[in-house]
Amino acid sequence: xxxxxxxxxxxxxxxxxxxxxxxxxxxxxxxxxxxxxxxxxxxxxxxxxxxxxxxxxxxxxxxxxxxxxxxxxxxxxxxxxxxxxxxxxxxxxxxxxxxxxxxxxxxxxxxxxxxxxxxxxxxxxxxxxxxxxxxxxxxxxxxxxxxxxxxxxxxxxxxxxxxxxxxxxxxxxxxxxxxxxxxxxxxxxxxxxxxxxxxxxxxxxxxxxxxxxxxxxxxxxxxxxxxxxxxxxxxxxxxxxxxxxxxxxxxxxxxxxxxxxxxxxxxxxxxxxxxxxxxxxxxxxxxxxxxxxxxxxxxxxxxxxxxxxxxxxxxxxxxxxxxxxxxxxxxxxxxxxxxxxxxxxxxxxxxxxxxxxxxxxxxxxxxxxxxxxxxxxxxxxxxxxxxxxxxxxxxxxxxxxxxxxxxxxxxxxxxxxxxxxxxxxxxxxxxxxxxxxxxxxxxxxxxxxxxxxxxxxxxxxxxxxxxxxxxxxxxxxxxxxxxxxxxxxxxxxxxxxxxxxxxxxx
Amino acid sequence: xxxxxxxxxxxxxxxxxxxxxxxxxxxxxxxxxxxxxxxxxxxxxxxxxxxxxxxxxxxxxxxxxxxxxxxxxxxxxxxxxxxxxxxxxxxxxxxxxxxxxxxxxxxxxxxxxxxxxxxxxxxxxxxxxxxxxxxxxxxxxxxxxxxxxxxxxxxxxxxxxxxxxxxxxxxxxxxxxxxxxxxxxxxxxxxxxxxxxxxxxxxxxxxxxxxxxxxxxxxxxxxxxxxxxxxxxxxxxxxxxxxxxxxxxxxxxxxxxxxxxxxxxxxxxxxxxxxxxxxxxxxxxxxxxxxxxxxxxxxxxxxxxxxxxxxxxxxxxxxxxxxxxxxxxxxxxxxxxxxxxxxxxxxxxxxxxxxxxxxxxxxxxxxxxxxxxxxxxxxxxxxxxxxxxxxxxxxxxxxxxxxxxxxxxxxxxxxxxxxxxxxxxxxxxxxxxxxxxxxxxxxxxxxxxxxxxxxxxxxxxxxxxxxxxxxxxx
Numbered sequence: 001x002x003x004x005x006x007x008x009x010x011x012x013x014x015x016x017x018x019x020x021x022x023x024x025x026x027x028x029x030x031x032x033x034x035x036x037x038x039x040x041x042x043x044x045x046x047x048x049x050x051x052x053x054x055x056x057x058x059x060x061x062x063x064x065x066x067x068x069x070x071x072x073x074x075x076x077x078x079x080x081x082x083x084x085x086x087x088x089x090x091x092x093x094x095x096x097x098x099x100x101x102x103x104x105x106x107x108x109x110x111x112x113x114x115x116x117x118x119x120x121x122x123x124x125x126x127x128x129x130x131x132x133x134x135x136x137x138x139x140x141x142x143x144x145x146x147x148x149x150x151x152x153x154x155x156x157x158x159x160x161x162x163x164x165x166x167x168x169x170x171x172x173x174x175x176x177x178x179x180x181x182x183x184x185x186x187x188x189x190x191x192x193x194x195x196x197x198x199x200x201x202x203x204x205x206x207x208x209x210x211x212x213x214x215x216x217x218x219x220x221x222x223x224x225x226x227x228x229x230x231x232x233x234x235x236x237x238x239x240x241x242x243x244x245x246x247x248x249x250x251x252x253x254x255x256x257x258x259x260x261x262x263x264x265x266x267x268x269x270x271x272x273x274x275x276x277x278x279x280x281x282x283x284x285x286x287x288x289x290x291x292x293x294x295x296x297x298x299x300x301x302x303x304x305x306x307x308x309x310x311x312x313x314x315x316x317x318x319x320x321x322x323x324x325x326x327x328x329x330x331x332x333x334x335x336x337x338x339x340x341x342x343x344x345x346x347x348x349x350x351x352x353x354x355x356x357x358x359x360x361x362x363x364x365x366x367x368x369x370x371x372x373x374x375x376x377x378x379x380x381x382x383x384x385x386x387x388x389x390x391x392x393x394x395x396x397x398x399x400x401x402x403x404x405x406x407x408x409x410x411x412x413x414x415x416x417x418x419x420x421x422x423x424x425x426x427x428x429x430x431x432x433x434x435x436x437x438x439x440x441x442x443x444x445x446x447x448x449x450x451x452x453x454x455x456x457x458x459x460x461x462x463x464x465x466x467x468x469x470x471x472x473x474x475x476x477x478x479x480x481x482x483x484x485x486x487x488x489x490x491x492x493x494x495x496x497x498x499x500x501x502x503x504x505x506x
Numbered sequence: 507x508x509x510x511x512x513x514x515x516x517x518x519x520x521x522x523x524x525x526x527x528x529x530x531x532x533x534x535x536x537x538x539x540x541x542x543x544x545x546x547x548x549x550x551x552x553x554x555x556x557x558x559x560x561x562x563x564x565x566x567x568x569x570x571x572x573x574x575x576x577x578x579x580x581x582x583x584x585x586x587x588x589x590x591x592x593x594x595x596x597x598x599x600x601x602x603x604x605x606x607x608x609x610x611x612x613x614x615x616x617x618x619x620x621x622x623x624x625x626x627x628x629x630x631x632x633x634x635x636x637x638x639x640x641x642x643x644x645x646x647x648x649x650x651x652x653x654x655x656x657x658x659x660x661x662x663x664x665x666x667x668x669x670x671x672x673x674x675x676x677x678x679x680x681x682x683x684x685x686x687x688x689x690x691x692x693x694x695x696x697x698x699x700x701x702x703x704x705x706x707x708x709x710x711x712x713x714x715x716x717x718x719x720x721x722x723x724x725x726x727x728x729x730x731x732x733x734x735x736x737x738x739x740x741x742x743x744x745x746x747x748x749x750x751x752x753x754x755x756x757x758x759x760x761x762x763x764x765x766x767x768x769x770x771x772x773x774x775x776x777x778x779x780x781x782x783x784x785x786x787x788x789x790x791x792x793x794x795x796x797x798x799x800x801x802x803x804x805x806x807x808x809x810x811x812x813x814x815x816x817x818x819x820x821x822x823x824x825x826x827x828x829x830x831x832x833x834x835x836x837x838x839x840x841x842x843x844x845x846x847x848x849x850x851x852x853x854x855x856x857x858x859x860x861x862x863x864x865x866x867x868x869x870x871x872x873x874x875x876x877x878x879x880x881x882x883x884x885x886x887x888x889x890x891x892x893x894x895x896x897x898x899x900x901x902x903x904x905x906x907x908x909x910x911x912x913x914x915x916x917x918x919x920x921x922x923x924x925x926x927x928x929x930x931x932x933x934x935x936x937x938x939x940x941x942x943x944x945x946x947x948x949x950x951x952x953x954x955x956x957x958x959x960x961x962x963x964x965x966x967x968x969x970x971x972x973x974x975x976x977x978x979x980x
Contacts, residue, residue, distance in 0.1 A: 074966040076820075076973075077896060117866070139892070143883035143963075150877060153922075157930040158862070165930040169922055176882075176918050180911040187896045187907070 011069050012054045013083045013134050016093065017127050019047050020100075024123035031116035037108060040119040044100040044126065051097040058090055060477050063485040065136060065199065073137075078195050082136040087482030088263055088333065089133040091475065092256055095340045096133070098460065099252045100126045103245040105457045106348050110244055110355050111159060118159060121151040122245060129253050133260065138186045138196040142179075145257070149175055152246065152254070160241040167241035174234040178224035185217035189269070202268035203489055215273035218266050219281075225258030228281075228318060229288035232311045239307035240360070244351030247303065251310055252344035256336045259317045263332070267321070267486060271493045278322040282408075285322070286415045288315030293422025297429065302350045303360045305430055306343060309386065312419055313339045313394075319416060320401035324490060328404025329483045330476060335397035337475065338468060342385040342394060345461040349379050352454055353434075356447045362430070366437030367444055374450040376435050378458045383431040385465045387423035393468035508559050508568045511550040511576050512616050518543035519609035526602035533598055537591060540605045544587045547612070548580040564687065565623035570975040575619040575753045578830060582745050583612055585837045588950040590738035595850025597646045604644055608742065611637035615750040619757075624676050624686040624711075627754070631672075631714060634750070635665050638743060645736040646850065657734025664727040668717035675710025678703060692763050700765050709773065712758060718751035719807045720800075722781040729788075732800035737847055740796055741840035744803055745833045752829040755814060756822045760979055767817055774815035775906055781808030782913040789920045795853045798920060799839060802879060805917060806832050812910060813894045816901045823973030824893050830968070831878070831886035831961055838875030838954040842868045845943045855924055860933025864940055869928045871951035878958050880921040881914050886962040893969065 023043035027036050058066055065084030073081045085093060103122060111118045128151070131144035149172055157168035188210070189201050206214070224231045235255075239247050266274050292312030299305035313335065320332030352375065353365050369376040385392035388399075398420060405413035450458075468475055521543070525531050555573045560566070586608075596604050614634025621627040643658035676686075682704050683691045692700075717724040732740050762770075785804030792798040806828075813825035845868055846861070847853050862869035878885035891914060899907045943951070961968065 074969075076966065076969055077893070114866075143888070146888070147883045150882060154929065157926065160930075165926055168930065169919075169926055172922055173915075173918060177915040180915045181908070183892065183895065184899070184907055184911055187892075187899045188904075190896065191900055 010053075011067075012050060012057075013067050013085065013093075013130075014069060015050055016047060016054075016097065016130050017083070017134070019043060019050070020123040020126040020130075024120045024127070027116055027120050027123065031120070033115040036116040036119045037104065040123060041101060041104045043123060044097070044104050047126065048097040048101055051094050054085065054090065055094055055478075058085070058478065060087065061481060063087070063481045068136070073140075077139075077190070079139045080137050080197070081140060082197060083134040083140075084136050085134055087479040088260065091333070091337055091478055092133045092253075092260060093130055095256070095337055096126065096129050096253050098464075099248060099340065099344055102344075102348070102457045102460065103248050105453055106248065106351060107243065107245045108453060110351065114158065118155070118245075121155050122249075124151040125155070125249060129249075129257075132257055136198050138189070138198055138201070140196075141198070142183060142186060145182075146176070146179060148254070152249070155246040155249075156238060156242045159243040160246070162241070163237070164241045167237040170234050171238040174224055174231075178231070179221040181217040182221040185214045189214065198264070203271070203493065204269075206270070208272060211270040211273040212276070215266060215270040215277065218261065218270065219277075222258040222261035222266070225261065226255060226314050226318060227258070227311065229284050229291055229311070229315070232288070232292075235311065236304050236307040239310070239347075240301060240303045244347060244354070247347040247351070248344045251306070251347055252340035255310060255314055256340060259314065259321060259332065259336055262318065262321050263329075263486075267490060271490055274322070275324070275494065278324065281322045282319060282405075282412055285315040285319040286412065286419070288312060289319070289416055289419030290422065293419050293426060296426040297422060299426075300362050301360050302353070302362050302365065302430065302434075303347070305362070305426060306346050306350065309423065309426060310339070310343055312423060313343065313386075315419070316398055316401050316416070319412070320404055323401075323404045323408035323412070324487065325404050325407050326483060326487055327400045327407065329487065330479065331397050331400025331402075331404055333479045333483065334468065334472065334475065335394070335401060337464075338385070338393040338397045341461050341464045341468070342382055342392075345378075345382045345458060345465075346386060348457055348461075349375070349382060352450065357444075362433055364442055366433045367435075367441030368437075368447065369435035371444050371447050372449045374455060378450070378455075378462060379434060380431060381462055381465060382458075383427045385469070387427040388420060391466070391469050393465050393472075395469060396472045397468075508554065508557055508561060509566070509620075510554050511547055511580065512613060512620075514543070514547050514550045515609055515613040515616060518547065519606055519613060522602050522606040522609060526606060530599070531602055533593070533601055536601050536605060537587075537593065540608075541584070541587050543609070544580070544584045548577070548584055551576040551580040560622070564689070565626050566617075566620050567622040567689075568620060569979060571753070571757070571979045572620040574826075574971070574975050575749060576616050578749055578833070579612060579615055579619070579746055582749060582833050582837065583608075583742075585841065585950055585954065586738070586742045586745065588946055589741045589837070589841045589844040591944060591946060592844070593738055593850075594848070595646050595736040595738070596644055600644055604641065607637040607641050607644075610634075611641070611742070612746065615746055618750050619753045621754075622688050624680065624688065624691075627688075628669075628673065628676065631718075632669065634747065635669070635718075638739075638747070639665065641739050641742070642731060642735040645734070645739070653730075653734040654736070655734075657731045660734075661727050661731045664724075665717065668714050668724055671710050672714035675707040675713070678707035679711065682707065688757075688761055692761050700763055705766050705769070708758070708762060712755065715751040715754045715758075716777070718747045719755070719810065720748075720804050721777050721807045721811060722784050722804065723777070725781070725784070725804045725807075728800040728804060729797045732796040733794055733852060736850055737796070737840065737844045737852075738850075741837065741844065744799065744836050744840065748803070748807075749829055749833060752810060752825055755810075756825060756976060757979065759814060759817070759822065760976070770817065771815050771903075774811045775903070778808040778811035778815065779906065779909055781805060781811065782910060786913050786916045786920075790916070792920070793854050793856075795843060795855060795858075795924060798855075798924070799836065802917065802920070803832075803836070805913065806879070808913075809891065809894060809910065812898050812903075812906065815903070816897050818897070818901070819976045820973050821894075821897050821901075822976045823969055824890070824897055826972040826976070827965065827969050828890035828894060831890045831958070834954055834958050834961060835875045835878035835885070835887055838871050838951065838958065839879070841947060841951050841954065842872040842875070845947050846940055848940065855927045858924065858927040859931040861928040861940075864933070865942065867948055867951065868943055871955055872928055873925050874955045874958055876921045876925050878962070880918050882918075884959060884963045886958045886965075889962045889965045893965065 068084030071081040128148035135141035296308035320328040388394040559568045617630035639662045645654040789801035878887040881887045881891045
């Protein structure tokens with residue numbers, strides 16, 4: 001267990017989890033609506049800064065879990081508080097801490113009732129989200145994973161749109177019902193291994209049926225979170241009704257947890273079952289890409305449009321994961337980041353429109369371009385990024401995924417390509433209408449352009465759009481060793497298990 | 507010294523008896539007195555928590571196990587008293603008697619957890635039950651429909667039937683073993699192997715406690731009693747007797763000689779599953795919050811049986827942990843319900859609309875209690891469920907565990923309905939504004955919230971303690 005962990009000095013990761021939680025407690029006790037915004041912004045900014053030493057100190061040539069810390073928690077069941085990051089999780093942690101201050105800024109004027117409670121929810125969310133990515137103990141992971149539902153539920157339920165009641169309860173029930181069997185799977189793995197330490201569960205000999213059942217329990221939980229095609233129905237409702245910050249958190253971070261789960265748990269813990277079921281999963285991903293694209297094309301509600309486009313984008317991620325080659329995995333990881341940046345930014349943009357004209361209706365937001373030049377600029381770039389225009393971040397990600405899919409099975413890549421086309425169609429439709437519109441645009445001349453605060457919210461995301469788009473190597477460097485090792489072990493495993501996998505007709 | 511807590515409870519009951527004779531006592535004074543007596547009981551229970559001994563010709567045993575339960579009972583009782591700070595639904599004329607019976611019931615429960623003898627067990631159980639049978643119809647009649655009378659009669663009749671089963675079983679046990687002492691009873695049986703009749707008799711004795719815990723076929727009193735009795739009374743019925751019932755179930759299971767495991771497991775598994783499914787499915791369609799909590803209590807009783815059917819000390823310890831957690835969360839819910847119901851009326855889910863805006867603290871306490879009952883981490887309910895599921899799966903009950911987690915998924919819905927009413931729906935032209943809760947209620951509620959979280963995230967010491975006292979019992 002020790003060779004998997006590098007214990008290095010200051011517990012930065014504990015700080016990342018603990019600081020927002022402590023901030024939430026302070027706000028809960030002393031919070032006044034007048035200062036809670038500022039305080040939350042400071043806390044989230046400090047947390048973002050605290051990510052820098054982690055990013056800097058991370059040894060990307062090493063595939064071990066770094067910045068790790070272990071504390072005994074429940075000795076009777078061998079449960080420890082274990083945290084650490086590797087190449088897969090570190091970028092997601094960084095994404096989380098990057099997005100949080102932007103969410104606070106984006107809610108600066110939009111949230112005007114019960115501000116303190118809102119900020120407490122945001123801070124608790126941050127803590128739980130970071131916790132999910134850094135937990136190396138399965139119980140700890142599960143606690144963060146489930147706990148997150150409460151603040152997210154409240155974010156939608158209290159500050160949401162008109163159908164918040166329905167959307168919030170659907171979100172909660174769907175995700176929770178999906179993850180109850182995950183708990184059984186976790187316990188079963190514990191009873192098999194005698195530990196809840198996640199790396200100790202990987203690459204073990206389990207029975208074929210055992211693996212299959214574990215995989216299915218994992219799959220249900222993660223596929224709902226992603227969401228993969230037939231399990232996606234909670235997503236549009238939740239996205240549409242959530243306040244802007246809630247939509248951004250959902251899109252940028254929460255959806256990543258599903259794909260993170262596939263990478264972290266399904267592949268290493270149940271490799272046989274993953275390979276056995278990869279083909280149907282790949283086709284489900286394709287179905288998600290096409291379905292998400294087609295549905296997005298038909299939406300009049302801008303938030304719904306972006307929500308359905310998320311289904312498509314996340315389809316690319318799962319596609320990349322289950323082709324089991326380096327390009328696919330790299331693409332999937334990058335696409336997770338890209339989706340977090342781009343879709344988060346698009347939700348922020350829609351939120352800015354909503355703050356001005358109080359509608360998410362596409363028809364009421366046409367022809368904004370002449371009156372909001374700053375907005376038009378940002379929105380154009382983010383839209384280009386959303387359909388993977390060369391030079392933007394998503395191009396690299398989608399290209400890698402498609403390359404991986406070609407290497408795996410050309411038919412698969414061919415089936416995914418229409419998805420990329422659809423993305424261009426629905427994003428250009430949105431872009432065209434919002435910026436230029438038609439001959440009967442509503443009168444938008446009263447709308448003000450973006451203020452400094454709003455520009456500050458969008459600028460960092462735009463920076464990353466081009467950074468990843470033009471020079472993705474630093475990001476790839478972080479993840480490459482871990483992904484390489486994962487693949488290598490997967491192939492070794494495959495060699496050792498020749499003849500056990502079934503041939504599917506595809 | 508060993509029975510100091512019991513003596514203080516009895517003394518308090520007598521004190522209230524004396525007060526009830528003096529005509530019209532001040533309600534404020536009564537409540538302060540009750541709270542003071544309750545605190546005295548808790549202090550005595552804590553002071554004697556490490557003592558051990560056998561009293562009254564070995565019929566009364568003071569062990570770490572019984573003392574831990576007495577502390578739990580006394581602590582829970584304090585919160586029940588705080589919930590009843592206003593006691594609006596009990597007529598002022600009978601409030602002294604109300605407290606008299608409350609203390610008598612606690613007295614009976616405390617005797618029960620120490621009972622080492624079948625006769626004493628029976629007397630203690632009846633003492634605690636009869637006090638409760640009287641408390642239920644004491645509710646002030648507001649609507650003129652007298653649901654409390656119906657509830658009281660139902661409680662009495664079902665209770666008497668359960669007691670009848672229990673007595674029947676006891677008579678067989680006595681006939682087969684020739685003794686009423688729990689400690690030596692099964693020694694005699696064991697020598698000649700356990701006759702099937704002894705097992706049947708044993709299960710009949712358990713019925714009395716399964717009734718108190720509201721396990722499936724013994725649950726029929728639950729919804730009507732919860733609905734008919736005053737809010738404050740229900741917060742007592744929903745917590746203290748269940749604690750004692752778990753104590754006695756553990757105590758009796760401990761005594762059982764080995765040899766009948768498959769049958770016992772099957773018996774408890776059927777009861778556990780039917781309780782869970784019945785409780786959760788019925789709770790889905792409830793509108794009255796107390797009824798809803800009653801059905802949820804049936805489902806939680808199923809989880810406790812799941813812990814008991816592991817037939818191991820660890821499992822029994824977890825049952826203790828679970829009942830403690832359950833009681834904390836239930837107390838949080840009832841504390842809020844009693845604080846909101848201004849005239850002591852029954853609350854429907856719709857009555858909670860707008861609560862989070864008017865009373866954010868109360869809404870928060872209620873939400874914590876409900877999320878805890880639903881089993882969401884990091885609250886105590888999750889840890890209890892998780893530990894029990896782990897233990898049950900460890901004993902190989904995979905199907906049971908899977909069905910149990912499916913039940914937790916079902917349960918989320920109705921808990922969430924209540925939270926939704928409190929948080930997402932705005933109040934629609936309320937006639938009366940809820941006044942802010944008293945300082946005592948707020949403090950008690952926040953204490954409960956903190957306790958629910960602490961018990962949930964730091965369970966190691968508690969389960970060690972619980973399994974330790976269970977082991978020293980044997």
